[in-house]
Amino acid sequence: MFSPRFEQLVQALRTLPSVGPKSAQRMALHLVMKNREGAFQLAHALHEAATYIQSCHVCHSLSEDEICEICASPRRDDTVLCVVESPADVMAIEQSAGFNGKYYVLGGHLSPLDGIGPEEIGIPALIQRLKQGQVQEVILATNATIEGQATAHYILEACKTLPVSMTRIAQGVPQGGELEYVDSHTLSQALHHRMQLK
Amino acid sequence: MFSPRFEQLVQALRTLPSVGPKSAQRMALHLVMKNREGAFQLAHALHEAATYIQSCHVCHSLSEDEICEICASPRRDDTVLCVVESPADVMAIEQSAGFNGKYYVLGGHLSPLDGIGPEEIGIPALIQRLKQGQVQEVILATNATIEGQATAHYILEACKTLPVSMTRIAQGVPQGGELEYVDSHTLSQALHHRMQLK
Numbered sequence: 001m002f003s004p005r006f007e008q009l010v011q012a013l014r015t016l017p018s019v020g021p022k023s024a025q026r027m028a029l030h031l032v033m034k035n036r037e038g039a040f041q042l043a044h045a046l047h048e049a050a051t052y053i054q055s056c057h058v059c060h061s062l063s064e065d066e067i068c069e070i071c072a073s074p075r076r077d078d079t080v081l082c083v084v085e086s087p088a089d090v091m092a093i094e095q096s097a098g099f100n101g102k103y104y105v106l107g108g109h110l111s112p113l114d115g116i117g118p119e120e121i122g123i124p125a126l127i128q129r130l131k132q133g134q135v136q137e138v139i140l141a142t143n144a145t146i147e148g149q150a151t152a153h154y155i156l157e158a159c160k161t162l163p164v165s166m167t168r169i170a171q172g173v174p175q176g177g178e179l180e181y182v183d184s185h186t187l188s189q190a191l192h193h194r195m196q197l198k
Numbered sequence: 199m200f201s202p203r204f205e206q207l208v209q210a211l212r213t214l215p216s217v218g219p220k221s222a223q224r225m226a227l228h229l230v231m232k233n234r235e236g237a238f239q240l241a242h243a244l245h246e247a248a249t250y251i252q253s254c255h256v257c258h259s260l261s262e263d264e265i266c267e268i269c270a271s272p273r274r275d276d277t278v279l280c281v282v283e284s285p286a287d288v289m290a291i292e293q294s295a296g297f298n299g300k301y302y303v304l305g306g307h308l309s310p311l312d313g314i315g316p317e318e319i320g321i322p323a324l325i326q327r328l329k330q331g332q333v334q335e336v337i338l339a340t341n342a343t344i345e346g347q348a349t350a351h352y353i354l355e356a357c358k359t360l361p362v363s364m365t366r367i368a369q370g371v372p373q374g375g376e377l378e379y380v381d382s383h384t385l386s387q388a389l390h391h392r393m394q395l396k
Contacts, residue, residue: 046229
């Protein structure tokens with residue numbers, strides 16, 4: 001279609017998540033016909049991000065420096081460590097504004113069939129960090145999926161002998177949830193972990 | 199979040215059509231964490247496309263050269279000219295593989311309220327081309343919207359005195375369409391323009 005360079009742009013756009021051939025074509029046409037300045041800006045932003053963004057050496061979240069802003073901040077509570085699967089989870093929790101501690105990003109979950117064991121998701125390094133004694137509470141905030149639950153369970157077992165309080169984020173009915181439409185596992189969890197009101 | 203460069207990438211991705219803040223975040227995370235090579239490739243493809251793709255001097259479709267492949271091709275029928283609104287329409291018709299003539303891209307439709315008159319969509323230049331005498335049939339393939347219909351009607355009137363056959367793409371029930379769910383205007387058009395079978 002049109003030209004090899006247009007075709008290359010469509011192909012490159014298709015590597016974005018949930019962009020199919022039709023959307024990629026529409027995006028390419030939009031950029032070439034209506035927003036050429038935007039195309040140059042996006043090219044620049046991609047180049048900069050892919051060149052300068054790295055993994056934080058302490059928490060393995062994303063950062064432009066060796067140590068990310070959260071890890072470097074003296075205003076964040078050093079004694080509470082929230083363990084999550086990915087930087088996207090850090091982003092989600094930060095946007096909820098309900099947490100002022102520090103993070104530890106596993107970069108995935110245990111998945112023996114794919115060859116992803118404790119080493120691959122940095123659990124030994126996490127235990128090393130806990131042994132330094134500064135952290136008093138670990139919040140296991142892996143996903144509420146089977147893999148996330150298994151990973152949380154593994155970390156709990158591995159930290160059994162350490163003098164650290166271990167907690168798990170609550171499971172229950174989400175805000176706006178109608179009981180009629182909530183799945184039965186969630187509902188049974190919500191009943192089991194019911195909160196004392198008075 | 200994370201770093202200024204990550205934020206810039208998210209903002210730049212949001213300029214793509216139908217990409218909201220959540221999708222842009224997901225795309226940026228995907229590129230930075232899982233497909234950095236893809237990020238460089240996309241940056242390169244964007245830069246190349248935005249630098250080298252131009253408008254064909256003959257048909258106003260997209261091209262890397264002054265004259266696009268279709269206009270330059272000796273295998274395409276010079277006597278049939280298909281008038282469309284945008285390069286996306288050229289693409290759609292080419293993919294249908296039902297046409298072997300040449301194109302003329304208006305680059306929009308008549309819209310007096312937005313200051314878009316016949317000059318802005320190249321109708322005088324189209325009439326000049328038809329006056330050269332090579333084209334024997336003009337297929338008006340503007341969209342079947344009110345604006346597209348009005349534009350087709352205007353071109354029809356403007357070419358009244360030229361010795362050129364003017365046709366309009368058929369309107370009717372689309373492939374797979376069930377009469378029950380087809381809108382009444384389409385259905386009345388389909389009945390009105392019914393085809394003789396025997």
